[in-house]
Each structure stands twice: as structure tokens, then as C-alpha cells.
Amino acid sequence: MxxxxxxxxxxxxxxxAPRKAPRVxxxxxxxxxxxxxxxxxxxxxxxxxxxxxxxxQIAERAGYSVRSIFERFPDLTALRVAVTDYAIAEARxxxxxxxxxxxxxTRIRSQVEQRARTCERWQPLWRVLSMDxxxxxxxxxxxxxxxxxxxxxxxxxxxxxxxxxASSDRRxxxxxxxxxxxFESWARMRELYALSVDAASAVWVRAIDRLLPATxx
Amino acid sequence: xxxPAQSPAVxxxxxxxxxxxxxxxxxxLALLSEDxxxxxxxQIAERAGYSVRSVFERFPDLLSLRIAxxxxxxxxxxxxxxVRNxxxxxxTRIRSQVETRSRTCESWLPxxxxxxxxxxxxxxxxxxxxxxxxxxxxxxxxxYRPELSVLDERARKHTLIAxxxxxxFESWARMRELYGLSIEQxxxxxxRIVDRILPxxxxx
Numbered sequence: 001m002x003x004x005x006x007x008x009x010x011x012x013x014x015x016x017a018p019r020k021a022p023r024v025x026x027x028x029x030x031x032x033x034x035x036x037x038x039x040x041x042x043x044x045x046x047x048x049x050x051x052x053x054x055x056x057q058i059a060e061r062a063g064y065s066v067r068s069i070f071e072r073f074p075d076l077t078a079l080r081v082a083v084t085d086y087a088i089a090e091a092r093x094x095x096x097x098x099x100x101x102x103x104x105x106t107r108i109r110s111q112v113e114q115r116a117r118t119c120e121r122w123q124p125l126w127r128v129l130s131m132d133x134x135x136x137x138x139x140x141x142x143x144x145x146x147x148x149x150x151x152x153x154x155x156x157x158x159x160x161x162x163x164x165x166a167s168s169d170r171r172x173x174x175x176x177x178x179x180x181x182x183f184e185s186w187a188r189m190r191e192l193y194a195l196s197v198d199a200a201s202a203v204w205v206r207a208i209d210r211l212l213p214a215t216x217x
Numbered sequence: 218x219x220x221p222a223q224s225p226a227v228x229x230x231x232x233x234x235x236x237x238x239x240x241x242x243x244x245x246l247a248l249l250s251e252d253x254x255x256x257x258x259x260q261i262a263e264r265a266g267y268s269v270r271s272v273f274e275r276f277p278d279l280l281s282l283r284i285a286x287x288x289x290x291x292x293x294x295x296x297x298x299x300v301r302n303x304x305x306x307x308x309t310r311i312r313s314q315v316e317t318r319s320r321t322c323e324s325w326l327p328x329x330x331x332x333x334x335x336x337x338x339x340x341x342x343x344x345x346x347x348x349x350x351x352x353x354x355x356x357x358x359x360x361y362r363p364e365l366s367v368l369d370e371r372a373r374k375h376t377l378i379a380x381x382x383x384x385x386f387e388s389w390a391r392m393r394e395l396y397g398l399s400i401e402q403x404x405x406x407x408x409r410i411v412d413r414i415l416p417x418x419x420x421x
Contacts, residue, residue, distance in 0.1 A: 127333075131334045135254060144395070147391075147395065172406050172409060172410075175391070175392065175396060175406060176383060176406070176409075176410045176413075178391070179382065179383050179385070179387075179388035179391065179410075180379060180382055180383055182382070182385075182387060182388070182391075184382075184385065184387045185382035185385070188350070188378070188381070188382065188385075189378060189382075192347065192350060193374075193378060195378075202375065203375045203378050203379055206372075206375055206376075206379070207375075207379035207382075207383075207414060210379075210413050210414050211410065211413055211414070
């Protein structure tokens with residue numbers, strides 16, 4: 001699988017590459033900063049309005065002209081792809097694996113707390129990014145990568161329970177775990193049922209505990 | 218008191234107008250199911266076999282058309298999802314509920330996605346999404362009443378929310394589109410999940 005971060009990524013706090021002439025370096029750094037500010041403006045607008053921003057709104061928030069945006073991104077879909085790469089990089093940096101060897105209840109709680117934090121932070125962006133994602137192969141690929149990362153993490157966190165069942169059953173359990181802890185599931189609990197973060201986490205803890213097979217002794 | 222009879226000419230006009238309206242809505246829904254992008258007025262008009270002007274004579278804007286299409290879908294969806302086997306045994310009720318829900322998801326996923334994508338633009342769309350979710354919850358409560366009745370209020374609410382999330386449109390879409398499951402495989406998975414989430418059925 002290709003690395004989704006390899007092409008258009010604007011990594012958070014990106015570090016500079018090997019040095020060239022100072023003048024060229026300065027131009028490149030300014031260009032990268034501009035790119036990052038545009039990406040951050042996009043994310044800020046999505047968090048505030050829960051809607052896909054227009055080029056004019058992004059430009060205004062970033063403090064650049066609309067032309068500056070399209071000098072760096074050929075179209076708004078390319079910008080959405082860059083925003084997604086940024087989000088993947090930041091989410092990965094903040095989602096370290098903990099409690100892998102802990103008892104079942106601790107692992108469930110740890111996984112739910114981490115996933116709840118991710119959903120709380122990235123849900124508005126997820127909603128906008130995944131909208132019409134199938135229209136863009138690049139965006140569709142990123143959505144798939146995000147889902148694969150979520151699944152891989154659950155497979156690691158619940159390895160003892162999943163390893164105790166046949167592979168076909170394991171797949172079904174993972175599918176169910178993915179569905180219950182999806183961004184959309186979190187959004188409904190928080191927005192529609194007005195559950196607090198703690199109450200919503202409790203729903204997930206209970207559901208995961210019921211869905212997981214017994215922990216082998 | 219008898220209502221005044223309308224002349225046949227007026228009746229014919231009204232019927233034609235209603236038929237045009239319905240064809241425009243059906244064209245909108247057909248286009249959505251073929252291409253997830255929200256269709257333009259020109260595409261809708263072409264598919265329905267009318268002019269763009271005819272579309273806007275019946276719907277002041279595309280949002281009104283989207284709302285009308287949603288109401289049309291709710292009416293059809295409700296008719297297709299009549300409650301059955303509410304008094305059956307546990308496995309019959311789970312199977313019946315899952316089959317109904319899968320049919321709904323299979324038929325209305327494109328519209329549901331379009332509604333969710335555009336709900337920010339209209340309080341009326343938001344209201345309809347909320348109503349649809351309330352109906353789903355009420356149905357779950359009805360179908361799994363025996364099992365839910367053994368739980369306290371908090372646990373009952375949490376179980377219902379989990380059941381709704383697990384059998385949501387997006388959950389169905391993931392199984393079908395991302396993991397390539399057939400309808401039967403998707404239903405089998407949902408049956409298994411629901412059975413695990415529900416508490417034991419109390420003895421009658």
C-alpha cells in the first residue's frame with residue numbers, strides 16, 4: 001500500500017529537508033508555511049461551521065488571496081486531500097498505544113478513551129472529508145487508510161480475545177467493533193442523544209465488552 | 218356536508234401536476250442512487266423528461282425538492298417496513314428486524330447520505346433526520362421489548378444506542394462497499410451482533 005503521507009502531505013510542524021542555498025530555503029519555508037496556514041484555516045472553518053468551506057472563506061481566514069490557494073493546490077479536492085494527510089499525521093502522533101498487556105477491562109477502557117478523544121477532535125472534519133469521498137480516488141484512498149488504521153489498532157488492543165476465535169469470526173467481530181466505534185456513532189451520541197463524553201464512552205465500553213469473545217485464561 | 222364537486226378539467230390538471238411532481242422526485246432519487254453527487258436541476262429535468270422551468274414551477278429551489286424527496290422516501294420506507302413478528306421468539310424477531318433494516322439501508326442509503334451531507338443548510342432537513350432516527354429507535358424498542366424490559370433505564374438507553382449504531386446506514390454501507398459482503402452475509406453479521414448486544418430473553 002502506498003504511503004498516503006508521501007505525496008501531498010503537509011505534516012504538522014514539518015521539519016526542513018537538507019539545506020540548499022539560504023535564499024531558496026527561505027522561499028521554500030515560506031511556501032510550506034503558507035500551505036500549512038491554508039490547511040489550518042480549512043480545518044478551523046470546518047470545526048466552526050461543520051460545512052465544506054469555500055475558497056474565499058479559506059483565503060480570508062488564512063490571510064491570503066484566493067489566487068494564493070490555487071497556486072498551491074490545483075483545486076479544492078487537492079486541498080481536502082492535503083487536509084486529510086495533515087489530520088492522519090496529527091492523529092497518529094497523538095494516539096500512542098497504551099495498556100496493550102493490561103487486563104481486558106483496562107484495555108477496553110483505554111481503547112475507548114483514545115477513540116473518544118480522536119472522534120471528539122476530528123469528527124467535524126471527518127464528516128466533511130468523507131462527504132463525496134468516492135468522487136476522488138486520492139480522498140477515497142485516505143478514508144480507506146484511516147479505517148485500516150482504526151482496525152489495526154483494535155486488532156492490537158484486543159489481540160488476546162481475537163486470537164481465540166477462528167479467522168472468519170475474528171473478521172466479524174472486528175467489523176462490529178469498527179461499526180460501534182465509528183465517527184458517526186460518536187457524533188450521534190454526542191449530538192442527537194446529547195450524551196456527555198463520559199456517558200458516550202460508557203456506551204462504547206459496554207458494547208465492546210459484549211461484542212468481544214471471552215478472554216482466554 | 219358534501220364538498221363541492223370539482224370540474225373534470227380541474228381534476229385532470231391537478232392529477233397531471235401531481236404526476237409531474239412525483240416524476241421529478243423519482244428522477245432526483247434515481248440520479249442520487251447512480252451518482253452520490255447532488256444532481257443539478259438540469260440533470261433532474263432531463264431525467265424526468267421536463268424542462269428546468271417545470272422543475273422550478275413545482276419546487277421553488279432544490280432544497281424544497283430535497284425535502285419533498287425525503288418525505289416521499291419516508292412514506293415509501295414506512296410502507297416497506299411494516300412491523301412484523303413483534304411477538305415472535307428472540308431469533309425470529311432479530312431476523313425480522315435485521316431483514317427489514319437491511320432492505321431500508323439498501324434502498325435509501327444514497328438519499329440518507331445526501332440528507333446528512335446537506336442537513337446544515339436546512340432546519341427542515343435536520344428535523345426529518347431526527348424523526349427518522351426516532352422512528353428507528355421506537356422500532357428497536359418494540360422489536361426487542363422483552364429483552365430491554367429486564368434492564369434499568371440507563372442500560373436500556375445504552376443498549377438501544379448501541380443497537381442503532383451497529384445497524385446504521387453507514388454500518389451497512391461499510392459491510393457492502395468496503396468489505397464486499399453480500400446482502401445475506403451482511404444480514405448474518407447483524408443478526409450475530411444484535412444477539413450479542415441484547416441481554417438474555419426473560420422467560421415468559
